[in-house]
Amino acid sequence: MNRELFSLKNYQGINSWKLRKMSLLALASAVSPSVLALNTGTDLNLSLKPIAGGMAGAAYTKPQEVSAALFGNPATLTQFKGFNFGLGAAILEPEVDNYQSNNGFTNHSHSLAQNYIAPDIALSGEVSPGFVIGAGVAVDSGLGADYRTQPINGGAGLGLGGAGAGGAATLPLNVELLSFSANVGTAYELTPKLSLGAALTVGFGLGQFGTAGNTTGLGGLSGDFGGTTSSVHNISIRGAFGATYQLTQDVKIGASVKTPLEYNYRNVLSTTVGGAQEYQSVKVEQPLEATWGIAANPTTNLLLEADVAWKNWSQSSLYKDVYDDQFLAMFGGQYNLGNWQFRTGYSYATQLLRDEPNGTVGGFKGVGSLPLDTSVPGVLNNNDLVKVVQTTLGPVVWQHTATAGLGYAFSPKLRLDAFAAYAFEGSASRSTLALGEYAVNSSEWALGAGANFRF
Known part of the structure; x- marks a missing residue:
């Protein structure tokens, strides 16, 4: 069967169109990873820090660990006088279930992209009165999916022969994006009440899109459809700027902004659309972010903080095709009882998925010959395939995350901390003209711990 059979311009006959519907569904799934981030979009923010993680990431105004200051609002570094060092790690477990249904048939695919470890290292030193510098390394964002053993079923219920019961194709998707950040930051206490800070991020990104493994029911497609992906990497930079102000003895406010972080993944996805085989490149951009918040000590032993983050996903490369801008509200508290610290938190994220996505994802023109x-x-809208991408992308459809944390100070110089977080299950669904219904249920949990030293 030649490539022209799958050209919509050369469409002839209903049987050929059925084959095309199966093929187009395969394409939509082949560019769709599941999500790694805990609370908003693909960003981790401060949600996996040993202390901030127990306060739902509410640490942009009065953080309790140097890593949250360095990777959040850099102006807060002035709150860490002397020498500070933090070392921690967290495990993140996404649970993503995809459902594809058409003509009474439903297929369930569970992503096996799990067991993510996020290391976290930071240190700071006061080099002169009121002037602090810091440096650290952390994982700041990511996506991941592995459907090699539980593949997406393409063309479900179309009744195409030779593809197995209930569907036309099985798609072994294997997709991953990870971003590691090395930060250097400085902050200066202009007055006892006002601090300003800035940070530079050097990011290292890993990218992979496509299929990897055996594919059934796709014998009519040209090329090796079971191997369209490449694993590539790139580096990039971003900046962050912030300020804090002590309103009263017990109340502090803060604000910060982060510029976008854009990776250019070259030759990452194979296609033969339009002629000879070629590898397509794509730009993936973590968005512009603005935060503001307030922290207060109602009593000597109690800290309360509320922060808001706004993310400009609608202007970010690749994500703008499927995401809207988003607000994240974070509320956290810490109570000191002797050497113990008890923490809790809650975050709320506004809906992220666009109701009407664009017709492409990151400018990809196709995968394989599709x-x-x-x-x-009357059969296929130009964005029907991207609606499928939204639901098989493992989106952050949850909106509510609850956290708890515990710390113990062995001495004024050493404290151990741990946290647990759970993003309550959310769901999303999209309807298409002829490809059927697509839905996703997803949730996440995380556990983390670390040690903080202060001299």
Whole structure:
């Protein structure tokens, strides 16, 4: 069967169109990873820090660990006088279930992209009165999916022969994006009440999109559809700027902004759409972010903090095709009882998925021999495939996250901390003209611990 059979311009006959519907569904799934981030979009923010993680990431105004200051609002570094060092790690477990249904048939695919470890290292030193510098390394964002053993079923219920019961194709998706950040930051206490800070991030990103493994029911497609992905990497930089102000003895306010972090993943996805085989490149951009918040000590032993983050996903490369701008509200508290610290937190995220996505994802024109951004009147809207991408992307459809944390100070110089977090299950679904219904249920949990030293 030649490539022209799958060209919508050369469409002839209902049987050929059924094959095309199966093929287009395969394309939509092949560019779709599941999500790694705990609370908003693909960003981790401060949610996996040993102390801030127990306060739902509410640490942009009065953080309790140097890593949260360095990777959050850099102006807060002036709150860490002397020498400070933090070392921690967290395990993140996403639970993503995809459902594809059409003509009474439903297929369930569970992503096996789990057991993510996020290391966290930071230190700071006061080099002169009121002037602090810091440095550290952490994982700041990511995506991941592995459907090699529980593949997405393409063309479910279309009744195509030779593809196994209930569906036309099985798709062994294997997709991953990870971003590691090395930060250097400085802060200066202009007055006893006002501090300003800045940080530079050097990011190292790993990217992979496509299929990897055996594919059934796709014998009519040209090329090796079971191996369209490449594993590539890139580096990038971003900046952060912040300020804090002590309103009263017990109340502090703060604000910060982070510039976008854009990775250019070259030659990451194979396609033969339009002729000879080629590898496509894509830009993936973590968005512009603004935060503001307030922290207060109602009593000597109690700290309460409330922060808000706004993320400009609608202007970020790749994500703008499926995401809207988003607000994240974070509330956290810490109570000191002797050498013990008890923490709790809650975060709320506004809905992230666009109701009407674009017709492409990151400008990809196709995967293998299958095209994106294609429409057939009365049968396929140009963004139907991207609606499928939204639901098989393992989106952050949860909106509520609860956290708890515990710390113990062995001495004024050493404290051990741990936290647990759970993002309550959310769901999303999208309908298409002829490809059927697509839905996702997803949740996440995380556990982390670390040691903080202060001299």
